[in-house]
Amino acid sequence: MSTEKKKKFLQGNEACIEGALYAGCRFYAGYPITPSTEVMELMALSLPKVGGKFIQMEDEIGSICAAIGGALAGEKAMTGTSGPGFSLKQEALGWACMTEVPLVIVNVMRSGPSTGYPTGPSQSDVMQTKWGSHGDKPTITLVPASVQELFYETIRAFNLSEKYRTPVIVLFDEVIGHMREAITIPEPGEVEVLERRKPTCPPEDYRPYAIQNGEVAPLAPFGEGYRFHVTGLYHAEDGFPTANQQYIHDTGMRLVNKVEHNQDDICENEELFLDDAEVVVFAYGVSSKSAKFAVKELRAGGVKAGLLRPKTIWPFPSNALDKVVAAGNVKKIIVPEMNLGQIYGEVQKVVAGRCEVQGIFRVDTEPIHPKQIMSAVLGHQVEPTVIPDEVLIERPMDG
């Protein structure tokens, strides 16, 4: 095997697929929607070549349901979409959380409620990944901020979904999805890929929802002798419906806590100049690109600015944020988002009045400019931010 790493010039959506295939994804069901369509088209091209299964379903609900079916057959499965399609997937997403089926869902965010602005970026679905489906449920959501990172984070998404037996959402926006960057594709084996744990006990002893050492039992693929039952109703360790309130309570708690209590394992953050930072920018995804630029500019000018960039937005990285605030230097935290403050509220909850929290919100489909962030840090306008009109008008409106 050559030790020379493969270099590729890829769009974010393409890198996501490269990551998925690297992780062993062999099943994809989807429905076209801008700006995630390339994810699906590339799967249609790639999967048959590696003996994987691809199917275009009749809608997004069918897509996620088919992907879950594929996952229960034992495959690493994926579905991808954007805002309106993600709305349609919510009920089945909850089903996969409840039944503890590993699955990766890609959501390339577009702007606004409803059809909104299909070709414009936004970060409008952050809360939907957490609360979009009814009931309290476990949520793991990764928010990569570059094409290379998207590749790695997609692999990590598959690993986490297998490890915790739960759906994982890879959440990015139109900018990351369509941006092209030169990325390195590692050799097989270079990046860890977790395979699904399968039961080794005799079929008659198999309890698909039994907890051993704090972990849920391995998941047997359908058709391999284990003949178990899967239901979205609250179920006992054997997988069959139960009305036992103690059990319902325990399961409800366990489902959420298997993610919340493992924040340190699941959450990854990038930290920049945090040691002595007095103003910290808390930014993720596309907005973190501007934030990083701004922080570096400010540091060059002698301002004690720092960056905390979560790569995992759910579970919310409260431990990492709390550490930064507890250190005592920080006077202000700035949260730039292409929405109206979805994560700003979460930051406020953790900060709990210990320092000032300021949001920069933007929903006009234009990424937040580094100068907006610099102005917020400095407390005065660096230079007025101009959004050229033609940027808003000239983009194609398709859907």
Add this chain to the structure above:
Amino acid sequence: MTTQVTARTVPYKEKKPFDYSPFLRKGKLPHIWCAGCGHGIVLKSLLRAVDATGIAKDDLAMVSGIGCSSRTPGYVDFNTMHTLHGRATAFATGLKLAKPRLKVIVATGDGDAMAIGGNHFIHACRRNMDMLILVYNNYIYGMTSGQASPTTPEEKISTTSRYGSIEPAFDICELAKTAGATFVARGTAYHAQELEKTLYEGLMHRGTAVIDILDSCPTYYGRFNKYKNVAEMMDKIEKDGTVSVAQAAKLSPEKLEGKQLRGILHRSERLEYCDGYKNLVDRVTG
């Protein structure tokens, strides 16, 4: 190379007496169905038909949506999935595509398959993926206590058609056939032995098979529509309201008026989806 399960060479043979226990999860009984509900009769016919095919339980999967009928998978000792209202065929499509050697049975109700799941249903028929879709058709939403369904006949009473339904009912078989299903049949709980044979044929079919099974919901449909008891209801709807395909050939159009046909109504051959997919993979990788 075929992706099919166990060679199904076993010809249909009725077994008397029949031992249901190897197919049931007895620890999960009694079932939730009301006295007089037809769903249990359908289940019995199904298990007998399954036995006649000789397909191993490990190779059988049953996928259902939500409803009384959709509780069936919980009672049978196959690989089973109780999914979301209307979505069973979509889950089944993914399962079957990922593992074509499984024989997949979809258990669904008239509301589940025809209303909320209508889109998945017609597209499943169009694809002709090998699966047997059983619509337990009791012309009403049983689980949610008796609202009108897409198969509630005109003028019939439900909790949401208190003055008689003003909507025409779907003909499930016509819909399935038009959408491309390659095996379409109708049976009733009243004709349990005939149903068993129809189910056997449906299981042996390779492609999307749809069986519309008329069965009774005495608790809601029967009570609201003033049938004296289950027997009267089954007599009027399932016995007198249907004729077999063979009988129908001998009857005048006047005599056939208002009657539904029973038996295998349509059978055709067309490339099965998973075979088509395999051909595609061979072409791409070959």
